[in-house]
Amino acid sequence: MTENLVGAPTRRTGDVWRNPHLWYIVILMIACLMLHYLDFILDFMNLSSPEWHVVLTTHELYLFLFSIPLLYAAYVFGLRGVLISGVTAIVLNSVPDVMLTGYHPQQLLTGASFIVFVSIMGILIAHVQNRRAQAEESERQYRLLADNVSDVIWTMDMNLRYMYVSPSVMRMRGYSAKETMAQTLEKVLTPTSLEIATKAFNEELAIEGMEQKDLSRSRTLELEQKCKDGSTIWTELTVSFLRNPDGQPVGVLGVTRDITERKRSEDLGQALIRSARTGIYIVQDRKFISISPLFEELSGYTAEELIGTYPLDYVHAEDRELVRRKAIENLKGQSLTPYRYRFIKKNDDILWVLERVASTEYRGRRAAVGSFMDITQHRKGKEDMVYTTLWLDREG
Secondary structure (H helix, E strand, C coil): CHHHHHHHCCCCCCHHCCCHHHHHHHHHHHHHHHHCHHHHHHCCCCCCCCHHHHHHCHHHHHHHHHHHHHHHHHHHCCCCHHHHHHHHHHHHHHCCCCCCCCCHHHHHHHHHHHHHHHHHHHHHHHHHHHHHHHHHHHHHHHHHHHHHHEEEEEEEECCCCEECCCCCHHHCCCCCCHHHCCCCCHHHHHHHHHHHHHHHHHHHHHHHHHCCCCCCCCCEEEEECCCCCCCCCEEEEEEEEEEECCEEEEEEEEEEEHHHHHHHHHHHHHHHHCCCCCCCEEEECCEEEEHHHHHHHHHCHHHHHCCCCCCCHHCCCCHHHHHHHHHHHHCCCCCCCEEEEEECCCCCCCEEEEEEEEEECCCCCCEEEEEEEEEEHHHHHHHHHHHHHHHHHHCC
C-alpha cells in the first residue's frame, strides 16, 4: 500500500544513484540555473551578453523552464518526486540570491503560484503514472497466468473470430496461438461439435433478447477439437459473454480444458454399464444421469424417461425412508450390506430388488453409482414355501 502512495519501492542508495532519470533531472536543473544566471556566467568568462539573453533571464520563462525537471521528477518517481519537487521549488523561491522571482509582491505571488502549479501537476502526473503502473502490473500478471496454465484461455468477437488465445494451446492442439487465431471454428471443431457449439451460441443470443436474464451466466460444453497431427481431443469449454458497461454482449470469453482421458474413462464405464448383468445407474444432484440396458428392461422405462428424474419416485412409499437411510449408510461407508425394497415398474407392477450404492466421481463431480438385481421370483418362492408350511401345520 505504501508503494502505491509514494511511488516506486524503496531502493538502496547505490541503486538510486545509478538511475539515469535522476541524472537527467539534475542536468535539466543545472541547465535552467545556467540560463537564469547567464549574465553572471558570461561576466565570469569575460564574454559579452548576446541580445537575446534578456528573454532567457525573465522570471516567467525561468519558471516555465524550471517546471520541466520538477514535473519530470514527479513523472519518474511518483509522489516521492512530487514531494522533492515541491520542497525544491519552495527552497529556490526562499533562499536569497537564488530566488526564482524576487522580493516584489507580484514576484512573490508568481513564485507562490509556481509552487502550487508544480505541486498540483506533479500529483496529477503521479496519479496517472500510478494507475498506468497498476494496469501494466495487472496485465503482466494476467499474461503470466495465461501463459503458464494448462487450460487454454481465449476470447472471440461476436462473429466468433478469435481475438486472443493463450500460448497453452500449443500443448493442447499443437498449433501456436498465432496459428489458432487465424483459424475459423470449422478448422477447430469436428462437424458434430461445430453444430453443438453453433446451436448453443444461438440459444444464448436468444436469451439475450429476453427482459429477464442472468448477465453473469456461463455455459459448459463438451466439444471435440482437431489437433495439428490429425488426431482429435475431447475438451470441456466454459464460456460466457464479455459485456460493455451497458451490459450488452461484445464478445465471448472461454476456458478450454482437455478431458480426453476423463472421456475415455467415462466411455469405458458406460460400456461396463451396458454389459453388466445387473441393473446399474448413476445418480448426480439427486437425478438419474445414466441407465444400463438391464435397468431399462427390469423397470419397463426407457433411459430417456428415467434420466433427469428423482430415484425415490420409483420406490414404494412404505420403503422410501428405508432406502434413503440405507443408501446414505452405503455412501458413507458405514455399511456394505445390500438392502431390499419394492420398485414400482412402469406398468405399476411391484419389483422386489436387492440394491447397493457406492460413492464415485462422474465428470469431475461427486456422484453415486447403484446396482440392483431382481429378487422377485426368489422372494415369491420363499413366500410360497412359508405359506405351504403354515398350511400343512394347520392341517396336521
